[in-house]
Amino acid sequence: MSWGTELWDKYSELTHHAQNGIDFLEYSVASFVKERGKVEAEYAKQLRALVKKYSPKGEQQVRRKPLIS
Numbered sequence: 001m002s003w004g005t006e007l008w009d010k011y012s013e014l015t016h017h018a019q020n021g022i023d024f025l026e027y028s029v030a031s032f033v034k035e036r037g038k039v040e041a042e043y044a045k046q047l048r049a050l051v052k053k054y055s056p057k058g059e060q061q062v063r064r065k066p067l068i069s
Contacts, residue, residue, distance in 0.1 A: 007014065
């Protein structure tokens with residue numbers, strides 16, 4: 001299929017199809033990515049809080065023996 005022989009009179013259909021694809025990306029995919037970003041940010045915040053909660057503090061630090069003697 002080439003532009004010169006088969007698509008010369010289909011410009012409006014092609015632009016309409018391309019615009020539909022752009023609209024899909026702008027609305028559906030973009031909102032998915034934004035929402036996923038919010039979920040991942042909340043997850044990271046909760047992980048930081050969990051690590052902080054279980055990290056030893058000051059004199060409470062646990063002395064560990066080496067695994068290999």
